[in-house]
Amino acid sequence: DAMVIQNPRYQVTQFGKPVTLSCSQTLNHNVMYWYQQKSSQAPKLLFHYYDKDFNNEADTPDNFQSRRPNTSFCFLDIRSPGLGDAAMYLCATSREGTGGKRTEAFFGQGTRLTVV
């Protein structure tokens, strides 16, 4: 059974047209991550949530926003997609307790975004 679900698997959007990618989890994990992965590169962390606390990576463009309305759902909003934003977007979750001990992360299958 899928535990981290990303929708859609494939998304085509127009240059400059806002797009939202979604992620849901059934694991009740308190940490959720969004990564961008371009061809033949490692996943690059965009931001993550620790419960409701949002943590943005310093080099994440302002064009990328995120929302986490509840524990189960997290959204990635790209306000004005450019051709360079075409990539696989990966959502992941993990559970972290006090002291920083963290369970392994569970990844979704990803959403492949194409910008035309």
Added chain:
Amino acid sequence: LAKTTQPISMDSYEGQEVNITCSHNNIATNDYITWYQQFPSQGPRFIIQGYKTKVTNEVASLFIPADRKSSTLSLPRVSLSDTAVYYCLVGDFSGGYNKLIFGAGTRLAVHP
């Protein structure tokens, strides 16, 4: 900032044991070392996690020396389906919270 260094690529043949070493000189006291496997067009998948000494599960072993500045993922008797990218991760406290930061990974190619 805890970073990892791995070989860019490795080649092996079916049935051989493969050892992939990762360097993490700045690992923090509370950090665990975690390895992930990624196939093309899929999300990374957890393989194994350890803190020190040796950890073994049904798919791999993880060897961590006493100083914890490196770790070695051992895959016994690889098959063609083990061809993938393998990532070594450690925690990153620079933002105040643990983060999962991926290094470049090791691209393993298993040949017949």
